[in-house]
Amino acid sequence: xxxxxxxxxxxxxxxxxxxxxxxxxxxxxxxxxxxxxxxxxxxxxxxxxxxxxxxxxxxxxxxxxxxxxxxxxxxxxxxxxxxxxxxxxxxxxxxxxxxxxxxxxxxxxxxxxxxxxxxxxxxxxxxxxxxxxxxxxxxxxxxxxxxxxxxxxxxxxxxxxxxxxxxxxxxxxxxxxxxxxxxxxxxxxxxxxxxxxxxxxxxxxxxxxxxxxxxxxxxxxxxxxxxxxxxxxxxxxxxxxxxxxxxxxxxxxxxxxxxxxxxxxxxxxxxxxxxxxxxxxxxxxxxxxxxxxxxxxxxxxxxxxxxxxxxxxxxxxxxxxxxxxxxxxxxxxxxxxxxxxxxxxxxxxxxxxxxxxxxxxxxxxxxxxxxxxxxxxxxxxxxxxxxxxxxxxxxxxxxxxxxxxxx
Numbered sequence: 575x576x577x578x579x580x581x582x583x584x585x586x587x588x589x590x591x592x593x594x595x596x597x598x599x600x601x602x603x604x605x606x607x608x609x610x611x612x613x614x615x616x617x618x619x620x621x622x623x624x625x626x627x628x629x630x631x632x633x634x635x636x637x638x639x640x641x642x643x644x645x646x647x648x649x650x651x652x653x654x655x656x657x658x659x660x661x662x663x664x665x666x667x668x669x670x671x672x673x674x675x676x677x678x679x680x681x682x683x684x685x686x687x688x689x690x691x692x693x694x695x696x697x698x699x700x701x702x703x704x705x706x707x708x709x710x711x712x713x714x715x716x717x718x719x720x721x722x723x724x725x726x727x728x729x730x731x732x733x734x735x736x737x738x739x740x741x742x743x744x745x746x747x748x749x750x751x752x753x754x755x756x757x758x759x760x761x762x763x764x765x766x767x768x769x770x771x772x773x774x775x776x777x778x779x780x781x782x783x784x785x786x787x788x789x790x791x792x793x794x795x796x797x798x799x800x801x802x803x804x805x806x807x808x809x810x811x812x813x814x815x816x817x818x819x820x821x822x823x824x825x826x827x828x829x830x831x832x833x834x835x836x837x838x839x840x841x842x843x844x845x846x847x848x849x850x851x852x853x854x855x856x857x858x859x860x861x862x863x864x865x866x867x868x869x870x871x872x873x874x875x876x877x878x879x880x881x882x883x884x885x886x887x888x889x890x891x892x893x894x895x896x897x898x899x900x901x902x903x904x905x906x907x908x909x910x911x912x913x914x915x916x917x918x919x920x921x922x923x924x925x926x927x928x929x930x931x932x933x934x935x936x937x938x939x940x941x942x943x944x945x946x947x948x949x950x951x952x953x954x955x956x957x958x959x960x961x962x963x964x965x966x967x968x969x970x971x972x973x974x975x976x977x978x979x980x981x
Contacts, residue, residue, distance in 0.1 A: 578622050579615045580962035586625045594618035616967055621959025645675035651687050656943050661951040665961045670932040685934045687941030695863055701881030706890045714853050722747045723792040730785045740781050741772035753791045756978045761971045786834035790841040813936030814841050819971045820926035823964050828954050831918055839904035839919045840926050846884030862940055873909050885909055910947025921950035
């Protein structure tokens, strides 16, 4: 029988040979699994294996039935407005239940999710703005990127510049340098030996990869000081960082896709919502309530209240900030439904966003999951077991990156 790697236990016996995602032979049939084997599966991207029937030492642990029921009730609330017919929602929900049942067994209090206030909502007859452009021109204050980001971009676009030039520019910002070195040394990359210099980091990750990481750090630092907005900035960035990690891990399993670019897309996917929250936190709350009362998509609810959604707003913001178009396309399209704006990065982000909410990393739609847009999972061409392995692999990476960013 086939078993997801996340459900394997020490003592189970393989029914057939196991190969890594790249076809490399790992373990022979009849091997009795040990703890080290489970780690190898995660490292080499194995999503599921065949084992003999679950008898004796191979039996999976059974949670307390009462805690299992509580976990199921909690996750039902998280997935209340999800379309379970869209892949991979059924597998993701099962993994979420298992995770939160485990959290309850540890006596950990589960995060709160938003509660519907009913259908008596004060919905405006017309949206606040006719377009995202009018919102941006309404006198709101927008943060500007630090000059160092633009200097990095200039260096990247200069054919005569090399890795040493890029390292020299980054080194002039001690905060950015420290975070980049920490990221490169984190489980995000998993290098065997510590990376102690920027020039070494650039040579290992590549100039484009370092530039993408610098963009992520610059954006977060730009908005990190904005606290008086009626919601938790720490939770917002926790969700964004978790989504970024899920994006990167998924991208590593899809040939021809840049993990660093997908990391940035995940990091920035809700930046439009952040701007809307800063300016009109009560209207964002109304949009969320409207989503539940009318059972419409969150983007549709935002459009009813604001006249645009956070994806459209991000597209206009990124034009003002000169963010690369490939990253813009991934962010703008992560909820789908926009002709001509689809790219593989948007599909990856759509799935990663759902994963982050399913595990309740931070706040996004106040704990209520958004369904990946139809077809996004299929486009990635990954086996269903990749959902579980991605969740498992992300856990340590997210914890370490939150520490780096002070989350």
